[in-house]
Structures are given as structure tokens and as C-alpha cells.
Amino acid sequence: MKRLLITGATGNQGGAAARRALARGQDVRVAGTRVDVLRERFTGAEVARLDLCDPSTFALACEGVDGVFLIRPPKIAKVGPTLNAFIDEAARAGVQHFVFSSVAGAERMKHIPHHKVERHLIEGSLPWTILRPGFFAQNFADAYRLDIVEDDRVYVPAADGCAAFIDTRDVGELAAQILAEPEGHARKAYWLTGPESLSFAQAATILTQELGREVRYERASALGYVRHLRKRHRLGWMQTVIQTGLHLGLRRGDAEAVSPQLAELLGRGPRSLRDFVRDHRERWMR
Numbered sequence: 001m002k003r004l005l006i007t008g009a010t011g012n013q014g015g016a017a018a019r020r021a022l023a024r025g026q027d028v029r030v031a032g033t034r035v036d037v038l039r040e041r042f043t044g045a046e047v048a049r050l051d052l053c054d055p056s057t058f059a060l061a062c063e064g065v066d067g068v069f070l071i072r073p074p075k076i077a078k079v080g081p082t083l084n085a086f087i088d089e090a091a092r093a094g095v096q097h098f099v100f101s102s103v104a105g106a107e108r109m110k111h112i113p114h115h116k117v118e119r120h121l122i123e124g125s126l127p128w129t130i131l132r133p134g135f136f137a138q139n140f141a142d143a144y145r146l147d148i149v150e151d152d153r154v155y156v157p158a159a160d161g162c163a164a165f166i167d168t169r170d171v172g173e174l175a176a177q178i179l180a181e182p183e184g185h186a187r188k189a190y191w192l193t194g195p196e197s198l199s200f201a202q203a204a205t206i207l208t209q210e211l212g213r214e215v216r217y218e219r220a221s222a223l224g225y226v227r228h229l230r231k232r233h234r235l236g237w238m239q240t241v242i243q244t245g246l247h248l249g250l251r252r253g254d255a256e257a258v259s260p261q262l263a264e265l266l267g268r269g270p271r272s273l274r275d276f277v278r279d280h281r282e283r284w285m286r
């Protein structure tokens with residue numbers, strides 16, 4: 001049986017990948033900086049400390065591992081000494097397959113950290129699969145949650161732009177599937193989205209119907225959103241600029257196209273935004 005190392009397991013994609021791999025009966029090692037949380041959440045898994053900013057933790061985390069699932073923690077911008085050094089260590093440790101979850105369009109966006117990780121894998125010797133997911137449905141429970149819970153509104157500068165929201169449970173499920181049976185997936189990159197493209201007004205309607213109280217979509221201006229992220233969410237300048245830029249991109253249709261690949265790979269349709277909201281209603285309760 002293969003031993004799989006799952007990073008980011010306290011987060012969205014890694015959590016889903018670890019749960020799925022455990023459910024498949026795989027030998028799973030979850031790794032991250034908060035080992036206590038990992039121990040509490042994943043009783044059936046081995047736990048290792050992995051700090052991608054501390055190379056002294058890499059070798060032990062990779063020891064005896066056949067497959068790795070890697071995400072880029074949002075706070076890590078400099079990937080050379082962190083994620084890319086970790087990939088090198090995984091290759092030295094004899095890892096046979098590496099799945100990296102990047103972001104849709106990363107192959108064209110040379111300035112983003114994911115692009116540099118992709119290049120490093122592509123130019124290296126380790127067999128890899130790159131997943132390129134679009135906008136996460138989980139943003140409604142993370143980045144937008146406070147505005148929904150406290151103000152009953154979704155407030156973003158996307159105008160009438162649409163996104164084909166993907167549920168990270170599907171990304172994790174696919175990652176676990178590829179790591180269990182990597183044959184045919186080496187040196188392939190998959191563009192992944194949810195099943196339909198929705199405007200934020202449509203998303204607010206789904207929240208209203210599923211939560212049983214009115215949630216409205218309020219169009220933010222770029223400047224209004226910057227102020228909102230700084231004052232209300234207390235985001236740093238870098239995160240504010242990135243988050244604002246991503247939402248302005250939605251106005252141009254950056255994330256509206258729907259990809260058939262997830263359904264083809266999973267052998268079933270992707271989860272919808274409505275499925276996600278219905279399964280996590282308690283996240284938006286006051």
C-alpha cells in the first residue's frame with residue numbers, strides 16, 4: 001500500500017484530500033505546523049511536523065513516502081526556499097508521484113507564486129500532476145463569511161462578473177484518487193471548475209434560500225473594497241491588493257468558464273455551490 005503525505009490538511013483542499021485518502025483505506029501522513037490540531041482531526045493518520053518555511057522539517061516529513069499532495073499556503077509568497085526546496089527534498093527521498101494544487105491560469109501568470117512552483121516541477125525529475133482549480137465555493141465560508149454573518153451581504157467588487165465556483169472537497173477527492181492510482185496522470189495539468197457559472201447576485205439568492213434569511217449582493221467599488229478589507233477584515237496591503245485584483249478580474253470574465261475535466265476525472269458531476277451551502281449551513285449562523 002502507498003504511503004501518502006498530505007500537506008495543508010488543516011485547510012480546505014488538504015483536509016478534503018486527507019479525509020478522502022483515509023476513507024479509501026490509504027496509509028496517510030498529514031503534515032503541517034499545528035501538530036496538535038492534526039492529531040485531533042485525523043485520528044487514523046500519522047502526524048508529522050512540516051513548516052514549509054523551515055527546511056529542517058522537510059526530510060522527516062518525506063521519509064518513506066510514495067506520494068505527496070502539496071498546496072501553497074496563502075501566506076507564503078517566496079516559493080524558492082520553501083515549496084520548491086520541499087519538492088527537491090521529496091525527489092531526494094524517493095517520492096514517486098507529486099500532486100500540486102495550483103490555481104486556474106497559473107501557466108500564463110508568470111508573476112504569481114504558483115507559476116514558479118509549476119515551472120520547478122515541470123523542469124524537475126519527479127513525476128507530477130498539477131491541479132488548477134478556479135474560484136473556491138469555500139470563499140463564502142472563509143473570506144466572505146464575516147460580511148454574510150454580520151451584515152447579511154456579500155460585498156465584493158465583481159460587478160456582474162460570474163465564477164464557476166468549485167468545492168474544494170472535489171479537489172481533495174481528485175488529489176486522493178490520483179495519488180492512489182497515479183498511472184496515466186504523470187506530467188498532466190488539469191483545469192478544474194464547478195458545474196456552472198454564477199453571478200454573485202445568483203450566489204446571494206442561493207444563500208438566501210438555503211439559510212432561510214435574506215442575504216443580498218452589494219456591488220463594491222474597487223476603492224470601497226480596499227477600505228473594507230483594510231478596516232473590517234484588517235488585511236495587510238499585499239493580501240488586500242491580491243484579493244481586490246482577483247475580484248476585479250471577475251468583471252472581465254476571468255473565472256466564468258466551466259471546465260468539463262473534473263467530471264471526466266471523478267466520473268460524476270462536481271458539487272454545486274448550493275450543495276456546499278446546504279452542507280455547511282452552520283458556518284453562517286449568527
Ligand SMILES: NC(=O)c1ccc[n+]([C@@H]2O[C@H](COP(=O)([O-])OP(=O)(O)OC[C@H]3O[C@@H](n4cnc5c(N)ncnc54)[C@H](OP(=O)(O)O)[C@@H]3O)[C@@H](O)[C@H]2O)c1
Nearest residue numbers: 008009010011012013032033034051052072073103135136
Ligand atoms: N480561494 C480561492 O478561490 C482559490 C482558488 C484557486 C486556488 N487557490 C489557492 O489555494 C491555496 C490555498 O488552499 P486552501 O484554501 O486549501 O488552504 P487554506 O484552507 O487557506 O489552508 C492553508 C494551509 O496551509 C498550512 N500552512 C500555513 N503555513 C504553513 C507553513 N509554514 N508550513 C506548512 N503548512 C502551512 C495551514 O496549516 P497549519 O497552519 O496547520 O500548518 C493550512 O492547512 C492558495 O495557494 C490559493 O492561492 C485559492
